[in-house]
Amino acid sequence: MNTRFSIVLVDIDTDKAEELAVAAENDLRAHERMMSRFDAQGPLSDLNRSAGHIAIQPPQELWEILLLCREYWRRTHGAFDITLWPIHHLWREHLERGEEPSGEDIDHARAQTGFARLHLDEAAQTVRFEREGMSIDLGGFGKGYALERLAASLRAQGVERAFLSFGESSITVLGSHPYGPAWPVGIANMFQPAQTVHAFQLHNASLSSSGTAPFNRMGGQRPFGQIIDPRSGRPIEGYRTMSVASPSGIEAEVLSTALLVTPARDRQQLLSGFSCISAVETVYHSDAEDFAPNIEWKYGL
């Protein structure tokens, strides 16, 4: 998933913990192979290569993932959409050169996006793209899915306390911190990483953050820190982070991007279809010196 995975196991003897960690790694690598669009031999690459021409029958688990993604696309009123790759790619190519794509280019890319153009034939369990050039990207789904599966597997093996994290942007906890009633997880100020903007208390829950950034937090090469609004086909404005806590790793992951691209006035209604969600949106306003974080919207807190 192109990031670091960390697992902290508590109250388990070292030998057993090492065994669990190895099993977790194997499990995650298997999920990565299935969901990665960059693994040329993987089933998703296979699908992306061919579904524009013929109906493709993906492996059972990938098929079920696509059905889940459709369900979340509907439940978020289109805000969560796994078909945005062409337009995402277009913006990235241009912004990395310091340009904006033309309206014509955007329209062209938009014609190759939209879950409505992804035809899932439930009888045959096949996938067909309505247009050539379409492409599925599970980047905003895979980590949450993998965490949810891993958490279930650890629970089944008797693990009661654990902290699981993908690059600290997708976190799932089992039970509570050994010295408190929950795992306290602070959302770091992206410009002052030692500062906590908001602290979530997680107990058997997941937390996912998505957002836009002017630069790479590690100070390296400039990455593409943009989120595309599927309705406008344009990146959302400003530097902002949406952090969502949920009992479900998948829902935390899905909602962190869906809420970010949904206007604040419509978010309440979107969330009426979900339960036990809490969320915080941090917006960074630039003044002369620095970017100051401000919590502009919150829910369930």
Next chain:
Amino acid sequence: MDYDSSLSPGSGDSGRAHRREFLKRLAAVAGSSTLLAELPWWAPLRAAPVGDSPADRVRIGLVGAGDRGNLHITNLLRTPGVEIAALCDDYEPHLQAALARVKGAKGFADYRQMLDMPGLDGVLIATPLYLHAPMCLDAFSAGKHVFCEKSLAYTIEECQAIADAYRGSKKVFQIGHQRMFSPVFLRALELVRNGTIGQITQIRAYWHRNNNWRRPVPNPSLERRINWRLYREYSCGLMTELASHHMQVANWFLDAHPVSCAGYGSINYWKDGREVYDNVNLVYQYPNGTNVVYDSLISNRYYGFEIQVMGPKGTIEGESGKLYAENPPPAPGILQLINGIESGFFDTVPIGGASWVPDLKKDTKGQPLVQDEPADDGSSLELAAYANAIRLGEPIPGMMEQACRAGVCVLMGEASMEQQKEIAWPEGFRV
């Protein structure tokens, strides 16, 4: 010792000027290394780089213009202050091909005649194993400096004879174990000595290929001469031709020779009339209970070749040039979380946030030992060291010991497999 890309020699015959510049920088690095006590053979590389004057020139005669011999020719042609004055091979096509590559070199079919040639400073022996000892001994008798390809010799007695002849000669001797001059292996040694992987508790090495290990033979009457590696009369097969490299590294890193060894070998796949094993499995026991486990086969290449130096804190893979920490440092936020748990604090850690960064995958895939893969695996530097040592007229310290340890080691392994019993290090062997 730090290596950077500026230390990598240029490739191709792009001129000895680059090479000279490279050696000059290298001399500075070698001179500043805290490891020099363990790298005595680097001493000649600290010498000032040579100029173009005839007095600086070292005249070398190469015996054996086969595969390895030709690689040496390529590297010698790029080494400042070296003249390939003579070429010798008793196989005419190889001799002619080599002479065509080196302008002005004199050709010989018999190495003894080459040794009589006036003005020759040193020889480079790249012949089949069974010829190493007679050629080394004759070269020392003729007052020549000697560079001998690995493995040192065909028998333990011959290894002893070469060591004895060298001891009285005051000549330069060098063995073709190029890893002694590889920046990657030097960095690996540094990490071993500074405790990065902890005490060495085991070394595992393997060399796997999937081919018949044959060279094309133009005429069946030449089979044994060309495919000498396959016949016991000339070679000990996988042990002397491949294993000797990794056994040299093991002895070097453990700073010891093995106490004993036991192994099994057989011909289980390439049953084509060859006489040397096509698969070997051995355990070498070192002082303090450390073992080196070695295997080699030529019917499967999946794992390739590698030497893995293992300790409680990490593993170093010399061939791929990677370090794998047993406990890679956690991400900063995770570290804070763990520290909190371990000290009994219940504290909010500012850990979450959107991340766009594929961070630090190197922790799981191993950290490179040197930042830019050096262009030279040591095969080129070892010749520069040889030439410098001849020019300085000073024997290369530690070199004969490395040659003997590795050479005897692989012959012990061969004996153990052939005699089906444990073989001890030869008592009284003297370097």
